[in-house]
Amino acid sequence: MPESRCLQGIWSSPWIFIFAASGSAVGLGNIWKFPYVLGENGGGAFLVVYCLCLLLVGLPVLIAEVALGRTVRSNPIDTVNDLSERRIVHPAWVLVPWLAGITGFLILTFYSVIAGWSIAYLDRAITGGFDNITQVGASSMFNELLATPSEMLLWHSVFMVLVVLTVGQSVTRGLSAVVRILLPVLVVTLLLLACYSMMIGNMSEALNFMFRWSWQNITFDVVLAAVGLALFSLSVGMGAMFAYGAYMSKRMSIARACSIVVGVDLLVALLAGLVIFPLVFSFDIDVQAGSSLTFVSLPIIFGNLLGGQFFAGVFFLLLVVAALTSAISMLELFVAWLHEKFYIARLKAALLMGMAVWFVGIAVLLSLNHWDSKLMFGLNLFELLDKFTSLILLPVGAILLSVLVAWFIPRPMLQNEMITKQANHFQWWYKTLKYISIPAMIVITLAGWIGV
Ligand code: PHE
Numbered sequence: 067m068p069e070s071r072c073l074q075g076i077w078s079s080p081w082i083f084i085f086a087a088s089g090s091a092v093g094l095g096n097i098w099k100f101p102y103v104l105g106e107n108g109g110g111a112f113l114v115v116y117c118l119c120l121l122l123v124g125l126p127v128l129i130a131e132v133a134l135g136r137t138v139r140s141n142p143i144d145t146v147n148d149l150s151e152r153r154i155v156h157p158a159w160v161l162v163p164w165l166a167g168i169t170g171f172l173i174l175t176f177y178s179v180i181a182g183w184s185i186a187y188l189d190r191a192i193t194g195g196f197d198n199i200t201q202v203g204a205s206s207m208f209n210e211l212l213a214t215p216s217e218m219l220l221w222h223s224v225f226m227v228l229v230v231l232t233v234g235q236s237v238t239r240g241l242s243a244v245v246r247i248l249l250p251v252l253v254v255t256l257l258l259l260a261c262y263s264m265m266i267g268n269m270s271e272a273l274n275f276m277f278r279w280s281w282q283n284i285t286f287d288v289v290l291a292a293v294g295l296a297l298f299s300l301s302v303g304m305g306a307m308f309a310y311g312a313y314m315s316k317r318m319s320i321a322r323a324c325s326i327v328v329g330v331d332l333l334v335a336l337l338a339g340l341v342i343f344p345l346v347f348s349f350d351i352d353v354q355a356g357s358s359l360t361f362v363s364l365p366i367i368f369g370n371l372l373g374g375q376f377f378a379g380v381f382f383l384l385l386v387v388a389a390l391t392s393a394i395s396m397l398e399l400f401v402a403w404l405h406e407k408f409y410i411a412r413l414k415a416a417l418l419m420g421m422a423v424w425f426v427g428i429a430v431l432l433s434l435n436h437w438d439s440k441l442m443f444g445l446n447l448f449e450l451l452d453k454f455t456s457l458i459l460l461p462v463g464a465i466l467l468s469v470l471v472a473w474f475i476p477r478p479m480l481q482n483e484m485i486t487k488q489a490n491h492f493q494w495w496y497k498t499l500k501y502i503s504i505p506a507m508i509v510i511t512l513a514g515w516i517g518v
Contacts, residue, residue, distance in 0.1 A: 079315070083323055087132075092252070095335075097338040112288060162466045162470060163399070170305065179427055275353070304460060346359065357448075430448050465504060468504050480492070
């Protein structure tokens with residue numbers, strides 16, 4: 067398929083795909099979600115399982131999405147329609163890209179609320195709100211934010227406006243310039259903060275918690291949490307990487323590019339863990355605190371750090387931009403589809419989708435205060451969406467997408483994409499996807515649901 071076929075344009079250099087895909091992967095998943103899921107699931111052993119999931123499930127599925135995207139150079143919905151018209155796949159497969167799009171939409175409804183917390187913390191950072199803050203002060207600051215829907219609504223709205231304006235432009239332009247600066251600065255900032263946190267916090271217990279393995283607590287529940295987190299963190303299972311693959315130049319080896327993205331994603335998550343856990347242990351914060359963990363421990367570090375106000379400002383600004391570069395990939399599937407199928411201008415399509423997300427987001431943020439009723443399994447709407455997307459929708463989406471690629475897409479079509487002049491990674495990827503990733507995801511997901 068010629069590169070000119072792609073209506074949304076092509077990344078202007080092969081490397082830009084790596085930056086854009088890393089921009090999508092690195093976000094709140096690494097800094098907000100990874101530490102709290104690690105905390106809830108017992109630390110070291112979870113980390114080992116998580117790394118295995120990244121390697122044996124996340125990477126092969128990521129390659130599958132990107133390879134299919136680059137093969138067809140269109141949005142996932144039209145692609146599957148086209149394949150079914152050519153009688154390559156059954157028309158029912160079109161449900162898969164729809165499911166993927168809906169998953170991205172649902173993730174964005176609560177992702178935007180958390181990104182809103184990050185903007186609220188950026189505001190507090192700039193105005194010196196963390197100065198000499200204690201652990202009790204940090205907890206009550208966070209609880210106060212959750213109890214003030216008007217403030218959360220403001221920041222949720224600001225974030226959604228940013229998302230709409232950014233997705234409304236072509237993602238193949240501009241995005242890479244932002245990510246190219248963002249990623250190195252984020253890594254260096256996290257590195258500095260990790261060193262400082264280990265100096266003032268309880269380093270030995272944090273390292274012990276994060277890196278010592280004990281197998282007793284590993285159940286299918288825990289493994290499912292690791293699979294869900296790996297998919298969430300790499301942005302796979304919901305078509306985002308499919309879209310980015312569609313804009314990728316043929317000159318880049320897909321396997322190599324995807325391996326770099328996985329490496330960057332893991333590095334940022336580990337650094338976030340090294341920033342947060344030394345504080346968690348020295349200030350006696352509950353490791354199982356869940357989604358508040360990051361937002362309670364970070365102000366403590368900034369409040370006690372020389373020049374903390376500056377560091378806090380830089381850090382939360384980076385976090386907001388990282389969340390933005392992830393959020394735009396969640397809307398890209400529907401925006402590209404509306405643009406390609408109905409010729410709706412990108413900005414209009416983004417506005418339509420953004421308003422729908424914004425609206426549901428209001429219910430999500432109210433579920434943290436006024437409407438805090440347990441809807442199902444003792445979870446409120448916010449928690450339900452977080453768990454439902456990670457533990458059900460993303461794994462199911464990833465399984466279906468992988469089955470589609472591994473069993474139904476003609477092999478030569480994929481082989482063409484994977485074999486470049488420099489490398490042939492096709493065989494190992496194809497076999498791993500078919501015989502390891504897919505069976506593993508099916509067994510883990512089913513066993514996790516049944517609660518083995
Ligand atoms: N990977 C992103 C993060 O870690 C979240 C995301 C999930 C982005 C799904 C796109 C699709 O924050």
